[in-house]
Amino acid sequence: MTTGPLSWAALGSLATIGVGMGAAARATLLYEEARELEALAAAERQVARELSAERRAIAAEWVDRIQRVCGITVRVVAVEMWPTGTGFTIDAELPAGGTTYDRIARESARLSADARLPHGCTATASQGIHQGRVLIDVTTVNVLEAEIPYPTDYSPLSLHTGIPWGLRTNGDEVRVYLREQCALVVGPTGSGKTNMVHTILAGFARTTDVLTWAIDLNAGSAGLPWVRPALDSTGQITSGMRPGIDWLAASHEEATVMLDTAVRIAKHRKMAYQDLLSRENTDLLPVSDRIPQIEIVIDEGAEILAATDKPSRALAAKILEVIRIARAMGIRTVLTALGATGSVLGNLMIRREAKARVVLTGGETEGMDLSKQFPGSRGLRVDQAPYKGSGFMGTPESPAGLFKSWRIKPNQIRDIVAATSNRHPTLDPISAKAAGPDYARRWDLTRTAWMRDDTPSGPPADAPTLAAGVPAAGLNLSALRDKRTTVAETDEEALARKFREQIDAQFATAPEPGTGTPPSGKPTPAVLNLSALRSEDNAAKDAALAVLLAAGPEGTGASAIARALADEHGTTRQTVVGWLKTWTDDGVAVRIGEGTKTRYVHHRHAPGGSGRA
Numbered sequence: 001m002t003t004g005p006l007s008w009a010a011l012g013s014l015a016t017i018g019v020g021m022g023a024a025a026r027a028t029l030l031y032e033e034a035r036e037l038e039a040l041a042a043a044e045r046q047v048a049r050e051l052s053a054e055r056r057a058i059a060a061e062w063v064d065r066i067q068r069v070c071g072i073t074v075r076v077v078a079v080e081m082w083p084t085g086t087g088f089t090i091d092a093e094l095p096a097g098g099t100t101y102d103r104i105a106r107e108s109a110r111l112s113a114d115a116r117l118p119h120g121c122t123a124t125a126s127q128g129i130h131q132g133r134v135l136i137d138v139t140t141v142n143v144l145e146a147e148i149p150y151p152t153d154y155s156p157l158s159l160h161t162g163i164p165w166g167l168r169t170n171g172d173e174v175r176v177y178l179r180e181q182c183a184l185v186v187g188p189t190g191s192g193k194t195n196m197v198h199t200i201l202a203g204f205a206r207t208t209d210v211l212t213w214a215i216d217l218n219a220g221s222a223g224l225p226w227v228r229p230a231l232d233s234t235g236q237i238t239s240g241m242r243p244g245i246d247w248l249a250a251s252h253e254e255a256t257v258m259l260d261t262a263v264r265i266a267k268h269r270k271m272a273y274q275d276l277l278s279r280e281n282t283d284l285l286p287v288s289d290r291i292p293q294i295e296i297v298i299d300e301g302a303e304i305l306a307a308t309d310k311p312s313r314a315l316a317a318k319i320l321e322v323i324r325i326a327r328a329m330g331i332r333t334v335l336t337a338l339g340a341t342g343s344v345l346g347n348l349m350i351r352r353e354a355k356a357r358v359v360l361t362g363g364e365t366e367g368m369d370l371s372k373q374f375p376g377s378r379g380l381r382v383d384q385a386p387y388k389g390s391g392f393m394g395t396p397e398s399p400a401g402l403f404k405s406w407r408i409k410p411n412q413i414r415d416i417v418a419a420t421s422n423r424h425p426t427l428d429p430i431s432a433k434a435a436g437p438d439y440a441r442r443w444d445l446t447r448t449a450w451m452r453d454d455t456p457s458g459p460p461a462d463a464p465t466l467a468a469g470v471p472a473a474g475l476n477l478s479a480l481r482d483k484r485t486t487v488a489e490t491d492e493e494a495l496a497r498k499f500r501e502q503i504d505a506q507f508a509t510a511p512e513p514g515t516g517t518p519p520s521g522k523p524t525p526a527v528l529n530l531s532a533l534r535s536e537d538n539a540a541k542d543a544a545l546a547v548l549l550a551a552g553p554e555g556t557g558a559s560a561i562a563r564a565l566a567d568e569h570g571t572t573r574q575t576v577v578g579w580l581k582t583w584t585d586d587g588v589a590v591r592i593g594e595g596t597k598t599r600y601v602h603h604r605h606a607p608g609g610s611g612r613a
């Protein structure tokens with residue numbers, strides 16, 4: 001056998017050497033790998049040491065702080081850093097002798113100041129795992145200031161699993177559970193209340209077991225973005241598309257029809273579902289996609305409850321009736337309020353039923369009494385949340401604390417309407433029967449004419465008109481027509497009408513001469529018989545116009561006018577808003593500025609004003 005360089009033996013040796021080299025190389029690799037791993041582990045240990053050193057430092061610092069501010073010595077069991085990097089939670093044992101967590105909770109503001117926390121950050125104490133432990137959430141980064149868009153995940157939600165309304169300062173979602181609860185959302189002008197209403201409507205739209213009915217006497221503006229994407233230019237529901245809300249009322253009449261329908265449904269459900277209730281052994285109607293909950297969202301509903309004018313009082317009575325009788329039968333309300341919650345929270349029914357509460361502060365401090373909104377919770381200060389869309393939220397499930405609502409814009413509303421269109425439930429046949437044509441014909445062209453009215457005198461004119469006594473243009477509730485036409489004008493009313501006509505002729509409180517007749521094509525409500533109210537309301541309207549005129553070039557706003565009229569006429573802000581809208585459309589007033597800066601100036605005083613009265 002020739003032996004050459006590549007003889008078997010040589011090959012064998014080569015192979016051996018190769019194996020040896022390979023083994024050596026692998027060993028080197030393994031060694032390097034091990035060294036690398038060891039280095040990594042060391043780095044991790046170092047990080048862990050630093051982290052635990054940081055935690056230990058935090059623990060020591062806060063034991064001192066709690067001692068200094070609250071006069072008690074706690075033992076820190078754990079410090080958990082939030083993954084969002086915006087703060088941490090301290091879990092501590094309270095000293096023996098019966099000290100409770102609220103000794104710390106009530107000192108939240110002083111603890112925050114002592115820790116030199118940035119604005120919008122707090123140290124909030126809540127109950128720990130048992131009564132001898134306390135959890136203290138400390139926010140170190142102000143998440144309230146930034147604008148946080150509404151999440152783009154529109155996955156289905158259920159009333160039973162809670163509906164997210166915004167974020168806590170630690171980035172956690174805060175959910176409301178509204179099967180039995182009503183909700184109250186307070187936010188002065190410019191605080192982000194309208195945006196919050198959209199977030200609420202978005203949450204309901206995403207559910208599979210809620211039908212949302214909205215009442216917005218302010219020209220239906222909060223509900224319209226949820227309806228419009230589903231209507232074509234003629235007002236027909238675009239095929240295959242359902243609006244994001246199931247019913248929208250922008251006038252006292254439509255709201256009355258809606259609330260009456262709700263009461264009928266609640267009463268009928270109580271009777272007709274007896275078998276189901278006994279089968280399920282419950283006195284709470286089992287809400288599902290087949291028997292949906294009806295959520296009535298009433299924008300500025302609290303103001304309706306507090307108003308003293310007759311139409312609002314009638315509406316308020318119906319709202320309270322729904323709240324009182326319909327809990328078990330799956331109809332609940334979400335009321336919003338501009339403020340002045342004293343009178344609303346004075347109502348026992350609201351205090352008892354509306355325990356899911358939000359207060360948006362947006363920098364407003366006047367009239368913001370957090371202790372009334374969140375009784376029993378301590379250490380909440382309005383100035384902790386001076387940003388739009390930020391404030392406080394508390395529910396029976398989640399103690400009152402700082403909160404940020406998501407920002408939601410019209411494009412996203414359109415997306416949500418489209419994305420959720422095929423998941424809305426339909427009213428169960430039993431309820432639909434009780435609801436009758438008032439409900440079935442809610443999208444009738446005549447009843448939604450105002451939604452397509454580009455000269456926006458439609459809804460505002462008819463919304464507050466009942467209160468104001470101006471012809472309710474565009475109002476044609478066909479379902480009501482029969483009832484109305486049967487109402488004959490009494491002598492007294494005829495007299496009031498003549499009186500009103502004379503006043504109108506003399507003072508021209510209706511559209512200004514030369515600025516056009518009432519929009520054509522809109523039936524005047526000959527059938528709407530509120531004449532008895534009109535002379536007194538015209539007096540209020542004249543008084544409002546006088547206030548506007550007296551305000552000169554500076555102008556004034558709806559709240560100020562309503563305040564000026566409160567004693568003598570008891571006119572609500574909403575009514576004044578309607579008048580201002582009509583006057584602006586008619587050229588009697590000029591709107592200046594936006595948002596909180598909005599002012600109305602009588603056209604005589606407006607820049608380039610005509611000088612006519």
Ligand SMILES: Nc1ncnc2c1ncn2[C@@H]1O[C@H](COP(=O)(O)OP(=O)(O)OP(=O)(O)O)[C@@H](O)[C@H]1O
Pocket residue numbers: 146147148187188189190191192193194195196388389390404405406407408595596
């Ligand atoms: N959650 C939010 N995050 C950030 N900015 C917000 C948020 N909500 C509202 N804003 C800002 O505040 C402005 C006013 O919001 P919004 O119209 O909702 O307030 P409002 O209280 O209803 O006031 P108004 O009664 O004047 O309409 C918005 O244009 C937006 O710039």
